[in-house]
Amino acid sequence: MSTSRKNQIFIGTFIHSTTLTTLEYLHNTAIAVSASTGKIIAIEPECDLHKAKTILVPKLGWDSGPTSVEILSTQKDYQFFFPGFIDTHLHASQYPNVGIFGNSTLLDWLNTYTFPLEASLSDISKAKRVYSRVIKKTLSHGTTTAAYYATIDVTATNLLAELCLERGQRALIGRVCMDQLGPEYYLDESPEESLSKTKECVDFIREKKQDLVRPVITPRFAPACSFDLLKKLGDLAKETDLPIQTHISENKNEILLVKELFPMEKTGAKDDSYASVYDAAGLLTEKMILAHGVHLTEFEADLIAERKSKVSHCPCSNSAITSGAAKVRWLLGKGIVVGLGTDMSGGYSPSVLEAARHAVLVSRHVAMGGDDEVAKLSVEEVLYLGTKGGAGVVGLEGTVGGFEVGMEWDAQLIGLGRVEDGGEEEEGEDGGNVDVFGWESWQEKIAKWVYNGDDRNTKKVWVRGRLVHERK
Numbered sequence: 001m002s003t004s005r006k007n008q009i010f011i012g013t014f015i016h017s018t019t020l021t022t023l024e025y026l027h028n029t030a031i032a033v034s035a036s037t038g039k040i041i042a043i044e045p046e047c048d049l050h051k052a053k054t055i056l057v058p059k060l061g062w063d064s065g066p067t068s069v070e071i072l073s074t075q076k077d078y079q080f081f082f083p084g085f086i087d088t089h090l091h092a093s094q095y096p097n098v099g100i101f102g103n104s105t106l107l108d109w110l111n112t113y114t115f116p117l118e119a120s121l122s123d124i125s126k127a128k129r130v131y132s133r134v135i136k137k138t139l140s141h142g143t144t145t146a147a148y149y150a151t152i153d154v155t156a157t158n159l160l161a162e163l164c165l166e167r168g169q170r171a172l173i174g175r176v177c178m179d180q181l182g183p184e185y186y187l188d189e190s191p192e193e194s195l196s197k198t199k200e201c202v203d204f205i206r207e208k209k210q211d212l213v214r215p216v217i218t219p220r221f222a223p224a225c226s227f228d229l230l231k232k233l234g235d236l237a238k239e240t241d242l243p244i245q246t247h248i249s250e251n252k253n254e255i256l257l258v259k260e261l262f263p264m265e266k267t268g269a270k271d272d273s274y275a276s277v278y279d280a281a282g283l284l285t286e287k288m289i290l291a292h293g294v295h296l297t298e299f300e301a302d303l304i305a306e307r308k309s310k311v312s313h314c315p316c317s318n319s320a321i322t323s324g325a326a327k328v329r330w331l332l333g334k335g336i337v338v339g340l341g342t343d344m345s346g347g348y349s350p351s352v353l354e355a356a357r358h359a360v361l362v363s364r365h366v367a368m369g370g371d372d373e374v375a376k377l378s379v380e381e382v383l384y385l386g387t388k389g390g391a392g393v394v395g396l397e398g399t400v401g402g403f404e405v406g407m408e409w410d411a412q413l414i415g416l417g418r419v420e421d422g423g424e425e426e427e428g429e430d431g432g433n434v435d436v437f438g439w440e441s442w443q444e445k446i447a448k449w450v451y452n453g454d455d456r457n458t459k460k461v462w463v464r465g466r467l468v469h470e471r472k
């Protein structure tokens, strides 16, 4: 996919979240994107192709020749631009295992399926095959930003960063730190080694002198790290101001293990909760991305809110490996910033849209479980979590996740299937599972997309103005 050096104008319908519960629909609108920065520099209402060429281009001071400005205009009532999705939690290294988890639960799933696959990616040609594919696949589903876990291997982790840069996907790249619990063949030898290998990856990414791909400190989860390692990573986070990602309170046996491994005498914490272990190690900061949080206690949720740590909700994974139903409304009510994660391959799908629809359904199970109707999430809310919420989780609020002047053009063009009078789909338009008859409101079209859409609806994807996926 080529890097566009041209200024760009997009014309059509733009849909994005303005608040948790509100989608804004901007019809007959033009958005201008600067070639040099990839940022939105103008949003022009009531604008068609003619007005864009004759009024907007001169107003922006752009040369109107075709070598300077590229215009994409779609006035079809079944196509719209939407912000790129933000996947706040996924394991690039586990991609070959999507859908393979049997009836396992977290701790046996890790030993049976996950550690052997991750260890095998020290074979760099295998890592290249897997990582190239996961980037291509997630881009094809509209994921413009991904918070990736790689493996413990430095070379393979650095390769993931390079491939993201090459393909143009915005990413956080984490070398996995683990010095206990894993099999002998897949462990850091000591906290010191874990720290120095992490620093190698951080330096490698920083030397690239760009900010599309950033390093993230990644203690796998408390049970896989000695407290010494957790503290060292907490100190590194403080020194470097880098983001951190880990798992928390996903599975009941995991929580029991944390209590066993981290008694208060060892951590110096005032209690033996999972969140307090991270807090005692200096990891519970506003840059921390906590995946899952299914079984958090009131005390822990309050602590997370106080520390301004973020939560990645991973409903597909939580259902697939039988972890439980996270109470997202409750977390949001505490003021915690929440985004969506596919959590491949605990999660079975590379699609944030799938995570969004699963988030809706899981919230209904929370409601049915007695938490009352308020627990139910709407289509609008899960789309917020997949875009603006996600941006807040990965530290990119105000940069991506919406259509505002100054934000970067991380976007997707969505096309639904338009059914003609004869009952056939409009020629040349593959709407996948989504049939639009023409009488639906825009709210209804969006709901149809959320419940039935997939990558067949993701026609084009841009990151920072660069076209990074086009569906042929």
Ligand SMILES: O=c1[nH]c(=O)c2nc[nH]c2[nH]1
Residues within 6 Å of the ligand: 091, 106, 110, 114, 220, 221, 247, 250, 317, 343, 346
């Ligand atoms: O869903 C998960 N995936 C993982 O790889 C993992 N490691 C620890 N805890 C985990 N949970």
